[in-house]
Amino acid sequence: MQRVAVVVTWLIRGGSLPDDLMKWDGRWYLRVVKGGYHLPAPGSWESDMAFFPGLPAVGRLLARCGLDPSWATLLAAWIGFACAAAVIVLVGREVGGDRVGALLVLLWGVAPMSFVQVLGYxxxxxxxxxxxxxxxxxxxxxIRAGLAICVAGVFRPAVVPMGVLLALAWVAAWPVFRRGVDAAERRRRFIGAALTPWGMLGFVALVGARNGRWDGYFMIQKAWGTRLGWPGEVFRLAAKYWPVAPYNWRYFGLVIAAVILYLILLMVMIATREKPLLRAQVALVLALTVFTEGFFRSKARFLLPAFPAFLPVARLLAKAPTWVQVVVMAVLTAASTWWGVYMVGSRYSP
Structure with missing residues (x-):
């Protein structure tokens, strides 16, 4: 519903579909849907092989059903976001009940950079x-957890936090750390952790084979300006370019605010003793985001998988009267819609 507001407002302002929502990354996904992957041009490593095949595969499947490729890719992305919303509700229900689940997904829907839910991402x-x-x-x-993360690695490479998380769950079951966990449980945890990287590694290996060198994928990512670094280095780079960057507070300011917001929410999660699995996931996603250089303006988007961070707020709102919940979510939705419409019409990618 929140993202419908962005689309409707954009159309009222004279925008067009699907082209306006297939910019930036969506354009590259559409290229793959139409013609498959392309090797880097001679002398350059920039290639559409930087984009994982999950979304193009769904888009191509829909295109074979008779849809225009642009609409097929955009619809594939929208289906993914609808599935994400449903799963977030289930996670919220699992730990806090129906109302917490509903509020959790609504809060995630207005998170910084959440407007990408309307794009072909x-x-x-x-x-x-x-x-x-x-x-x-x-x-x-x-084991099912590991399989889910394995498939997630076909859509994006950022499965490392979940891989580490499941590995830690396996280590935590060792007798030296925790008694009473039988061998079968430890075996299931190990299998789950072992399954997590193979979706990502399969595509990385395929890109390497197509380019004739084992580090082909990493060379392509380097050409796109993405690599791991130290947090201080990442933020020093941002500070260096701040005076001359063609971004206003809606870009750099929001990114910094988002990192601080998730950090505060993580501390609240620790203080309120949320499930260790959820606390660790938020911490690991935050760490990976901060340690990744390049595309500083996209860091708020990279934090969207850390949706459990909003659980303390959802629990607090769940205790409030219904009218308070409605007012709070209406205000947040209005602000998110205004900002999302601005971003859709911007020159610069989120």
Whole structure:
């Protein structure tokens, strides 16, 4: 509903579909849907192979049903975000009941950079599968959790936090750390953790094979300006370019505010003793986001998989009268819609 407001407002202002929502990353996904992957041009490593195949595969499937490729890719992305919303509700219900689940997804829907839910981006499918992995982990179904994260790695490469999380769950079951966990449970945790990276690694290996060198994917990512670094270095780089960057507070300011917001919410999660699995997931996603150099303006988007961070707020709102919940969510939705419409019409990618 929140993202419908963005689309409707954009159309009222004279926007067009689907082209206006297939910019930036969506344009590259559409290129793959139409013609498959392309090798880097001679002398350059920039290529559409930087974009994982999950979303293009769904888009191509819909295109074969008779849809225009642009609409097929956009619809594929929207289906992913709808699935993500459903899974987030289930996670919220698992730990806090129906009302917390509903409020959790509404809060995630107005999170910084959440307007990408209307774009042809792969975040929806990725977050849906990460959320499913968390849900299975909360239910102690470790192998299913690992399978969900394995498939998530076909949509985006950022499965490292969940892989580390399931590995830590396995280590925590060792007798030296925790007594009373039988061998079968430890085995299930190990299998779940071992399954997590193979979706991502499969595509990385395929890109390497197509380019004739094992580090082909990493060379492509380097050409796109993405690599790991130290947090201080990342933020020093942002400070260096701040005076001359063509971004206003809606870009850099919001990114910094988003990082601070998630950090505060993580501390609240720790103080309120949320489930260790959820606390660890938020911490690991935050760490990966801060340690990744390049595309500083996209860091708020990279934090969207850390939706459990909003659980303390959802619990607090759930205790408030209904009219308070309605007013708070209406104000947040209006602000998010205004900002999202501005961003859709901007030159610069989120």
């Amino acid at each position: 792969s975040e929806g499918w990725f977050i849906a599968l990460v959320g499913l992995g968390l849900l299975m982990g909360l239910r102690r179904q470790w």
